[in-house]
Amino acid sequence: DKIENASNLVFRSKPGKFSIFDYVNDTIQLKSAPTAMANFMGRLYLFDKENTYKVNQESLVIEDIFEGIGCSSQASVIVTEYGMFYGDDNGAYMHNGTTPNKISNTIFRGGNISGTSSFAGTDNINDVSWDAVTIASKKAVPIVTFDSGMQSVLFLIRYYDTDANKQGIKKYYLWSYNIPKRRWDLWELNENVNIGNPFIGEKGRV
Numbered sequence: 001d002k003i004e005n006a007s008n009l010v011f012r013s014k015p016g017k018f019s020i021f022d023y024v025n026d027t028i029q030l031k032s033a034p035t036a037m038a039n040f041m042g043r044l045y046l047f048d049k050e051n052t053y054k055v056n057q058e059s060l061v062i063e064d065i066f067e068g069i070g071c072s073s074q075a076s077v078i079v080t081e082y083g084m085f086y087g088d089d090n091g092a093y094m095h096n097g098t099t100p101n102k103i104s105n106t107i108f109r110g111g112n113i114s115g116t117s118s119f120a121g122t123d124n125i126n127d128v129s130w131d132a133v134t135i136a137s138k139k140a141v142p143i144v145t146f147d148s149g150m151q152s153v154l155f156l157i158r159y160y161d162t163d164a165n166k167q168g169i170k171k172y173y174l175w176s177y178n179i180p181k182r183r184w185d186l187w188e189l190n191e192n193v194n195i196g197n198p199f200i201g202e203k204g205r206v
Helices: 130-136
Strands: 009-011 017-021 027-029 036-040 043-047 051-056 061-067 077-080 083-088 091-095 100-102 143-147 152-162 168-178 183-191
Touching (some): 083 143, 130 152
Antiparallel strands (some): 036 043, 043 051, 051 061, 077 083, 091 100, 152 168
16 A cells, blocks of 8 residues: 555565565566466466566576467466466466476367367367357456376456346356377366366365
8 A cells, every 4th residue: 555556567576475575676667557476486476467487586587588478367367386376368278397388279269260160070069179168258267276196287268148038047067188298178067057166175186
């Protein structure tokens, strides 16, 4: 409240004093408002809609900026023993500690970008490619979690469709990325229900 516009700033509290801040010195300024943060391989990663920032949390120095690769929300990033995975409107990414790599090229576009065409050669699944879903869902936020048993990162997506009576319905899908096989699978989850954010429970169950 002592700074007129702090929307682009990230503050670090004093060690062991989580409500005390030196807001003049312990501050990082980003290009735009941050959307998420994660601790990965000894560095703090900050995200906005368009960029990934690698930060030394001791010196608060931005060591690297990966432009054009953002993260939609705090629910759109997860750190695993295989790497850090996150997503935005433009795709899904895997960060290995050095650079982020786009892993969603094979599912990025499936056909007609209006979302009305069949997908992947089937007649009963509409185009739920990454690009089509973000357009149809008005920039839907991907929710990311990890299934350790299957070694798969799960991207929960929301898709708006119409039924036979042209009534709007909301469907949920999971794009599952198997890390060892580098393979994508599409799971139909449910429709016309409200799905909350997934969480990892006992024995790694999602």
